Amino acid sequence: xxxxxxxxxxxxxxxxxxxxxxxxxxxxxxxxxxxxxxxxxxxxxxxxxxxxxxxxxxxxxxxxxxxxxxxxxxxxxxxxxxxxxxxxxxxxxxxxxxxxxxxxxxxxxxx
Amino acid sequence: xxxxxxxxxxxxxxxxxxxxxxxxxxxxxxxxxxxxxxxxxxxxxxxxxxxxxxxxxxxxxxxxxxxxxxxxxxxxxxxxxxxxxxxxxxxxxxxxxxxxxxxxxxxxxxxxxxxxxxxxxxxxxxxxxxxxxxxxxxxxxxxxxxxxxxxxxxxxxxxxxxxxxxxxxxxxxxxxxxxxxxxxxxxxxxxxxxxxxxxxxxxxxxxxxxxxxxxxxxxxxxxxxxxxxxxxxxxxxxxxxxxxxxxxxxxxxxxxxxxxxxxxxxxxxxxxxxxxxxxxxxxxxxxxxxxxxxxxxxxxxxxxxxxxxxxxxxxxxxxxxxxxxxxxxxxxxx
Numbered sequence: 001x002x003x004x005x006x007x008x009x010x011x012x013x014x015x016x017x018x019x020x021x022x023x024x025x026x027x028x029x030x031x032x033x034x035x036x037x038x039x040x041x042x043x044x045x046x047x048x049x050x051x052x053x054x055x056x057x058x059x060x061x062x063x064x065x066x067x068x069x070x071x072x073x074x075x076x077x078x079x080x081x082x083x084x085x086x087x088x089x090x091x092x093x094x095x096x097x098x099x100x101x102x103x104x105x106x107x108x109x110x111x
Numbered sequence: 112x113x114x115x116x117x118x119x120x121x122x123x124x125x126x127x128x129x130x131x132x133x134x135x136x137x138x139x140x141x142x143x144x145x146x147x148x149x150x151x152x153x154x155x156x157x158x159x160x161x162x163x164x165x166x167x168x169x170x171x172x173x174x175x176x177x178x179x180x181x182x183x184x185x186x187x188x189x190x191x192x193x194x195x196x197x198x199x200x201x202x203x204x205x206x207x208x209x210x211x212x213x214x215x216x217x218x219x220x221x222x223x224x225x226x227x228x229x230x231x232x233x234x235x236x237x238x239x240x241x242x243x244x245x246x247x248x249x250x251x252x253x254x255x256x257x258x259x260x261x262x263x264x265x266x267x268x269x270x271x272x273x274x275x276x277x278x279x280x281x282x283x284x285x286x287x288x289x290x291x292x293x294x295x296x297x298x299x300x301x302x303x304x305x306x307x308x309x310x311x312x313x314x315x316x317x318x319x320x321x322x323x324x325x326x327x328x329x330x331x332x333x334x335x336x337x338x339x340x341x342x343x344x345x346x347x348x349x350x351x352x353x354x355x356x357x358x359x360x361x362x363x364x365x366x367x368x369x370x371x372x373x374x375x376x377x378x379x380x381x382x383x384x385x386x387x388x389x390x391x392x393x394x395x396x397x398x399x400x401x402x403x404x405x406x407x408x409x410x411x412x413x414x415x416x417x418x419x420x421x422x423x424x425x426x427x428x429x430x431x432x433x434x435x436x437x438x439x440x441x442x443x444x445x
Contacts, residue, residue: 012358012359013358013359013360013361014353014358014359014360014361015360015361015362016303016360016361016362017361017362017363028328032325033325035324035325035328036321036324036325037324038309038320038324038331039333039355058355059355059356062353062355062356063356065330066353066356066358066360068356091321
């Protein structure tokens with residue numbers, strides 16, 4: 001077969017049918033405020049780490065809700081747990097607890 | 112002599128306006144195009160934000176307006192303004208000679224089949240907000256047992272393709288209300304709301320949104336549904352973008368509810384011609400003094416009440432109806 005120099009790239013589309021609901025439910029149990037996020041972006045705008053790294057709790061929450069855990073972990077790994085987002089969250093989500101539990105639940109599966 | 116007032120439209124606005132005018136001692140006529148009074152309220156099951164019963168609400172509006180003289184299945188055929196009186200001829204050839212007119216002809220629910228990409232009228236499992244209210248009312252198991260359910264906000268609103276650039280305002284909270292009610296009827300349901308902005312402007316609405324997220328676990332996805340297709344099993348495959356992470360997504364659902372918005376009443380053009388009033392670009396009537404006096408038209412003696420001048424909630428409509436009645440009273444007392 002001729003090689004035209006093209007290849008099929010994987011789809012970037014999220015398939016919500018494939019989301020892991022068990023792990024999602026575990027996170028909700030560990031931090032019940034998880035579902036309250038309204039994606040205002042206060043956490044990520046106040047984040048000290050976000051100036052220098054890819055840390056974004058707002059994006060990570062959205063990623064997890066879409067079943068993209070691996071991408072979410074990348075966005076949280078650089079977090080130093082300073083807790084500024086915890087103070088600023090207008091919905092009163094315990095963001096520190098949330099970040100710790102997201103990393104705990106999803107990292108253990110990956111290892 | 113009792114002065115006479117004609118109210119065009121027998122929905123919540125017309126009924127509440129009639130009750131107030133009757134209280135002042137006026138003789139009130141209601142012209143209603145449909146066969147029954149109550150307008151869209153008659154088709155609804157429960158009302159946001161407290162989920163009170165729509166039929167009980169309607170009953171409470173009907174009782175005090177009972178003394179109004181109702182012409183049902185009737186329309187206004189002609190209007191002539193002469194010596195401060197309005198000479199009206201109705202479609203059944205009745206002639207009325209009234210001192211004042213209140214226009215309360217309401218809105219039309221956007222015909223969802225016009226948004227062809229959503230497949231309303233093509234796929235059985237695509238329904239509208241009005242259909243879902245009917246399902247709640249009839250306790251339709253077939254609909255309420257659906258496991259994966261999507262709500263599409265802004266169907267027929269904020270959309271220049273179907274000439275409705277305006278926001279229909281009440282659909283956001285209606286979707287949230289219906290999503291919560293669905294989850295109550297079927298706790299196993301998995302519910303998604305596809306929205307562009309959530310406009311929770313009223314008292315208690317934001318709380319309802321929070322409850323939808325926190326108590327009922329309803330997932331809100333920011334992004335409009337672009338298309339719907341049916342797979343071989345008769346399930347619906349929905350495409351949208353999660354604009355918060357800028358990635359396209361797809362999800363398979365068993366039921367899709369289209370939040371049809373409030374559109375202009377198609378009779379507005381003809382009525383405006385007869386009354387000598389103006390219609391704005393959005394198809395609703397032009398108010399003469401929208402900020403200070405929303406019920407005032409440009410013609411003395413003609414007033415507006417309710418959604419004939421744009422989308423409104425029931426409490427707003429009722430307050431406006433009372434306000435219009437007061438304006439009629441002031442006009443006729445001069």
